[in-house]
Amino acid sequence: MHTDIKIVLVNTTHSGNIGGVARAMKNMGLADLVLVGPKSFPSAEASARAAGADDILATATVVDSLQQAIAGCQLVFATSARERHIPWPIMDPREMAAAISVAGKTADNSSVAIVFGREDRGLTNEELHLCQHHVCIPSVANFSSLNIAAAVQVIAYEIRMASVSDITDQAPQWGTSWDAPLAEQHELELMFEHFESTMVKTGFLDPDNPRQFMTRLRRLIMRALPDKIEVNILRGMLTSITKYIASEKK
Amino acid sequence: MHTDIKIVLVNTTHSGNIGGVARAMKNMGLADLVLVGPKSFPSAEASARAAGADDILATATVVDSLQQAIAGCQLVFATSARERHIPWPIMDPREMAAAISVAGKTADNSSVAIVFGREDRGLTNEELHLCQHHVCIPSVANFSSLNIAAAVQVIAYEIRMASVSDITDQAPQWGTSWDAPLAEQHELELMFEHFESTMVKTGFLDPDNPRQFMTRLRRLIMRALPDKIEVNILRGMLTSITKYIASEKK
Numbered sequence: 001m002h003t004d005i006k007i008v009l010v011n012t013t014h015s016g017n018i019g020g021v022a023r024a025m026k027n028m029g030l031a032d033l034v035l036v037g038p039k040s041f042p043s044a045e046a047s048a049r050a051a052g053a054d055d056i057l058a059t060a061t062v063v064d065s066l067q068q069a070i071a072g073c074q075l076v077f078a079t080s081a082r083e084r085h086i087p088w089p090i091m092d093p094r095e096m097a098a099a100i101s102v103a104g105k106t107a108d109n110s111s112v113a114i115v116f117g118r119e120d121r122g123l124t125n126e127e128l129h130l131c132q133h134h135v136c137i138p139s140v141a142n143f144s145s146l147n148i149a150a151a152v153q154v155i156a157y158e159i160r161m162a163s164v165s166d167i168t169d170q171a172p173q174w175g176t177s178w179d180a181p182l183a184e185q186h187e188l189e190l191m192f193e194h195f196e197s198t199m200v201k202t203g204f205l206d207p208d209n210p211r212q213f214m215t216r217l218r219r220l221i222m223r224a225l226p227d228k229i230e231v232n233i234l235r236g237m238l239t240s241i242t243k244y245i246a247s248e249k250k
Numbered sequence: 251m252h253t254d255i256k257i258v259l260v261n262t263t264h265s266g267n268i269g270g271v272a273r274a275m276k277n278m279g280l281a282d283l284v285l286v287g288p289k290s291f292p293s294a295e296a297s298a299r300a301a302g303a304d305d306i307l308a309t310a311t312v313v314d315s316l317q318q319a320i321a322g323c324q325l326v327f328a329t330s331a332r333e334r335h336i337p338w339p340i341m342d343p344r345e346m347a348a349a350i351s352v353a354g355k356t357a358d359n360s361s362v363a364i365v366f367g368r369e370d371r372g373l374t375n376e377e378l379h380l381c382q383h384h385v386c387i388p389s390v391a392n393f394s395s396l397n398i399a400a401a402v403q404v405i406a407y408e409i410r411m412a413s414v415s416d417i418t419d420q421a422p423q424w425g426t427s428w429d430a431p432l433a434e435q436h437e438l439e440l441m442f443e444h445f446e447s448t449m450v451k452t453g454f455l456d457p458d459n460p461r462q463f464m465t466r467l468r469r470l471i472m473r474a475l476p477d478k479i480e481v482n483i484l485r486g487m488l489t490s491i492t493k494y495i496a497s498e499k500k
Contacts, residue, residue: 020397027389027396052393067439074432075475089473094411103432110432129465130435132472137407138414139277143302146277146403147270153400154407157387161344164388204490216483224474233466240454241491 003104005159006113007152008069010036010127013119019049020149021116022056028156029163033060034069034113049149066115066127073113075103078123078131079151081144089133093155096135097162114155116148180227191231192218198238201245253354255409257402258319258365260286260373267369269299270399272306278406279413283310284319284363299399316365316377323363325353328373328381329401331394339383343405346385347412364405366398430477441481442468448488451495 007025012018018041022033033056035041041062050057063069070076077096091099096114103110115131117123128134137146137154146154183191196214199205205213226234257275262268268291272283283306285291291312300307313319320326327346341349346364353360365381367373378384387396387404396404433441446464449455455463476484 020400023397024400026393027400029390051397067435070435072434072436074434076435089469092411093407111434129468130439132475138410140279143276147273147299147301147399149397150270150274150277150400150403153396153403157343157404157407160388161342199487199490202487202490202494204487213483216480220471220474220476220480220484224470226470230466230470233463234470237449237452237454240449240452244452244495 003100004032004109004111005030005100006032006034006069006073006111007156008034008036008066008113008115009038009148010066010069010115010123011118012038012148015040015043015045016049017119017148018043018060019046019051019053019057020147021152022046022050022053022060024149024153024156026053026056028153028160030156030159031056031059033057035060035062036066036069037064038062066130070113070115070130073111075100075110075112075133076115076131077113077133077135078115078128079117079155080122080128080134080136081139081146091133091135092138093135093158094162096133096155097158099133100159101162116151119148180229183226183228183231187228187231188222188226191221191235194235194238198241201242253350254282254359254361255280255350256282256284256319256323256361256363257406258284258286258316258363259288259398260316260319260365260377261368262288262398263369265290265293265295266299267398268293268310269296269301269303269307270397271366271402272296272300272303272310274399274403274406276303276306278403278410280406280409281306281309283307285310285312286316286319287314288312316380320363320365320380323361325350325360325362325383326381327362327364327383327385328378329364329366329405330372330378330384330386331389331396341383341385342388343385343408344412346383346405347408349383350409351412366401369398430479433476433478433481437478437481438472438476441471441485444485444488448491451492 007021007030009018009021012035018035018038025031025033042057046057047054100112103112114135115123115127117127135155137151139146192214195217196205199213200207257271257280259268259271262285268285268288275281275283292307296307297304350362353362365373367377385405387401389396442464445467446455449463450457
């Protein structure tokens, strides 16, 4: 069992910070640094701040886009200080480390990326939506922005703590102020019936030989604990298919 | 009940580091900085690295000796990377934060100092022996020395976590032997594109007014961390819809 963990920095402006990140990573046993469009790299400032972590800088990868940086990763975490308009599953760094640890135990190889945004304005919404989880370091509200090397230090420290102490008892929390209540059992069941009848109509599902389709679909969707708006969206999607079929049949 | 927590820096050489420490403290809600014989203070470098934590610098106390800095404190922790000749009680930062938290709950007022040594050689044995507990950040053995601002960040983060966290949760119970590897980033992106194009065809999604459909769908499915089989099933479902539409149009 092996876990690859990449630290991904998006559009870092201050070269010294890249060196500070490299030092923080090496202190905590991380080695894989990916730079998305850094303003200047390599640089003397980065090497100076790395203070002996030059090997991390020497093997760092420079890419053009976040998509390239996280291609092939199975778990992608975005660090974010700000609250966003649409809530996304949010973890603190300890929960993130536990999730990485759990993933590492349930797969032969797991590939993880942790993404850090620009010094002045973090990540865009589009970049955040490429990531499965948002990780928020619990800073004070009126002075919330950590130096990027300090943020990497905290994240890397939690990963190190999880690896040396095997602490996996922190469950991910999905934020206390989600924007819709969770769907109820019967809403889920009606939705699954709707999926089933629609997929029989399209010919995807053979009622005489359903195989595992409904089971796997159910497991997938239930694992996400869908809220009521999400269930309505999925049902609206199904209704649009049925209506299309009905209108074509006239 | 009130806990005073001082961060004490002994003979700091690089002025910028004092600013980095101030920023890390303010991010995590700490305010009381004590400098024992700093090489240069105040300084422009410190203010620049403080990045808005100037109030911490402005109210910092400068003293001549560690004894003065910790006079009156009830709990005194020394940070130390090195193993010492004479073993001393050693805690990791989380244990330290728990000890501070317990002390704060069992006394009306508690006064705590956490002591950080010189950038190049830490604290002397005499200084270490003035402190009740030694705190060791679990860095890797062959690259153990953290930047002092990074070390303060980790310590302050643990204190903050102890004050804000409600640690009662269980690890995610998603099975110990999942039956398929997790989907990779590009597989997920292709699936979302497939969803989008299909829903435009059925008329559910108006490309000129997409509203939040794709964002919410993405949030739902990514939250579940889909595996490769699940992605194939969803894409098969989408293909069946497209084929149905194509066959009806003939």
